[in-house]
Amino acid sequence: MSPKQVVAAADPYFPNNGDHRFHAHRYELTLDYRPGPNRLAGTARINAIAGVGAPLREFALDLADFRIGRVLVDGRAAHYTHRAGKLRIKPAKAPAAGAAFTVDVHWSGNPKPVRSPWGGLGWEELTDGALVASQPVGAPSWYPCNDRPSDKASYQISVTTPSAYSVVTGGRLLTRTTRASATTWVYDQPAPTASYLVGLSIGVYRPVPLTEPHGGGVPQTGYVPARLQPQFEHDFARQPQMMALFEELFGPYPFAEYTVVVADEELDVPVEAQGLATFGTNHVDGARRFERLVAHELAHQWFGNSVTISGWQHIWLNEGLAKYAEWLWSERSGGPSAHHKAEAAYRQVTAFPQDLRIGDPGRRLLFDDRVYERGGLTVHALRVALGDEAFFRMLRGWATLNRHSVVTTADFVAHVARSTDRPVGDLLTAWLDRPELPPFPVRTPPPPPAAPLRAAPATRFWLRRPSGS
């Protein structure tokens, strides 16, 4: 646990989520899911560490409205209450300050999304299957967790479901075992993962490899409704090139594999999860009309998933950088330049009211378009101010120095300041902390060609030539 995690206060936007009195570092989830009746039964083994200071007499997990079978701490039955999404636990013997301990929870019921201003979050039952899209606070809709983005943990997830369905989650598929009519899929994600980024899809999908089995780079695979395979193969054909570009610009891909699911349902927007992204059928048209979203979701593997915000007020760090990655992909793949994309975004943002500070947009406007577009513009303004060489060094440094870590906007501002001799504090304050839109970043014109020397008669030059040379 980093000191940052110990001292962090409750999330200002979601103070009821997460518990800072302990750190969960590994979840082992064993789930049984029946798609027809939408019935989920699970057991969780959570490996955790008590905070420093005092014995952990009480702590809480976030978990929606399920029937609780039992709760054990270090193998002993614990006293608990469960209401309003909080499973409050009093261990029979309090773990000592800083000590490792385990929690086991058994739960079952009919999972349903957590209601929010942005619609349902978390577990979503589909016409034939289910998916999970938790950002920002939907994770407790399906498993008990310390639901704050700064509390990253490794995961092993085992899901048993009827054999006709595929189970896809971030991480490596360890085993797939069929008994009678049910199949158990076991995945492992060793990289630190925020609870909102634990993704899951259950559906009738066909695996489509996007990379050669033994080619370079991490394996990339799609899970797609069979009827959409031809369109998918066209629309995602350039994802391996995108991966290569982003590795060049942002540093090595942070995880061991990358999987995309096209859920058999229309979705408002694609959603990122650790090592995984989920698209809707409406994002696949066989004409690459949504390729910018393919780039956006892939970029989140660096910005959001590996480098994770410690609290939701820093959301622009995820969305501004993923937006800018869209523009970089455009620029580097033969489309309009990032500058051109920024000009279009600026026109778009100009039409909105200038009453949002994207560095702390408030809970209600967390996913406002301005966070994305003005976020991308902020990154572009930095590029213009720093120049390409320093800008790309700064960007790659941000992703690599903070790999698998937790960050704030203040960390970013400090990182930028360390990356350049130019004063950029006022520029970042104007873009992030003030509502009014700063002027569009003007590229310093390249230094004019050296003024032509006053035309002198050639003869004069020759006359002045030192003798002997």
Ligand SMILES: [Zn+2]
């Ligand atoms: Zn995004």
